[in-house]
Amino acid sequence: MRREELLSRMGMRLPMRKQVRVIISSDAANEADDQYAIVHQLLTPLFDVRGIIAAHFESKAPGTETTMEKSWQELCKLMQAIDIDDVPALRGCTAPLKDAHDTPSSEGVDFLIAEALRDDPRPLYVTAQGALTDVAAALRRCPEIGEKLTVVFIGGQPYPAGGVEFNLMQDVEAGRVLMASGAAVWQIPVHVYGTMEVTMAELAARVRPCGRVGRYLYDEMEAYNLDNDDAPGLRKGENWCLGDSPVVGALLQCGWRGNFHAETAPLIADDMRYLPNPGGKEIRVYDSVDVRFILEDMYAKLRLCCDTEK
Secondary structure (H helix, E strand, O other): OOHHHHHHHHOOOOOHHHOEEEEEEEOOOOOOOHHHHHHHHHOOOOEEEEEEEEOOOOOOOOOOOOHHHHHHHHHHHHHHHHOOOOOOEEEOOOOOOOOOOOOOOOHHHHHHHHHHHOOOOOOEEEEEEOOOHHHHHHHHHOHHHHHHOEEEEEOOOOOOOEOOOHHHHOOHHHHHHHHHOOOEEEEEOHHHHOOOEEEHHHHHHHOOOOHHHHHHHHHHHHHHHHHOOOOHHHOOOOEEEOOOOHHHHHHHOOOOOOOEEEEEOOEEOOOOEEEOOOOOOEEEEEOOOOHHHHHHHHHHHHHHHHOOOO
């Protein structure tokens, strides 16, 4: 069905003149939390989700497909589960940028450039839930789009030191490109996105009953829990961090909450430390997110849109 038809089940009147455009970039096959953030964005009426780009990630199991291809296949399964057929899933770059001059292309790169250049007065946000490769490649290929978009990036260590962090280490060069570009940056570091903890019991009670997509989300998390004993995010096997979901809070919450501060965009060392960058642009760095606000909004939208027994 069309996304608009699914959203109509909420039965709410909203000021759609305040709608923003969103492109999601996700390493959806890497773990099991990306799917929750993607579904939440799809179920948010004030987000016009233009497309979802499959991102590559560090391969955790041998396979013939690239990790990007695995992410794309997972996106296709997720869109079937939520029964939305008018939001495109796009293949992204298959590997990190090779060097300071690499400008790879992909469906995702081309789509991002075209959307940024499209004549539309609504703000454009890219929610980057993994490697920054496609965002950086688009900015290199068409630098003028920088002034037309805001990148909400889940990744990086706290300031001022920086350091090794999973999403940033997927493509450190892409992180450098983003920080040096004309794009606005809202960065949500690991100590902030790491606060989005839930238990399996909470997901079983609040997500699993919500139709086909709720069952899919829960089953994916349960399977990952059972199959990955060494996954650091699973702690003792009964909880998980929905670490990508803060992108929704960043776009929905009021800007006067005081939960972020300004930093000068750093230079990024090979070991991901932040180095001084005099004259660098100002970026937004989050100090906290409202976990209750984000989770309760997701649960409510799942129930309103997807729970056929409500």
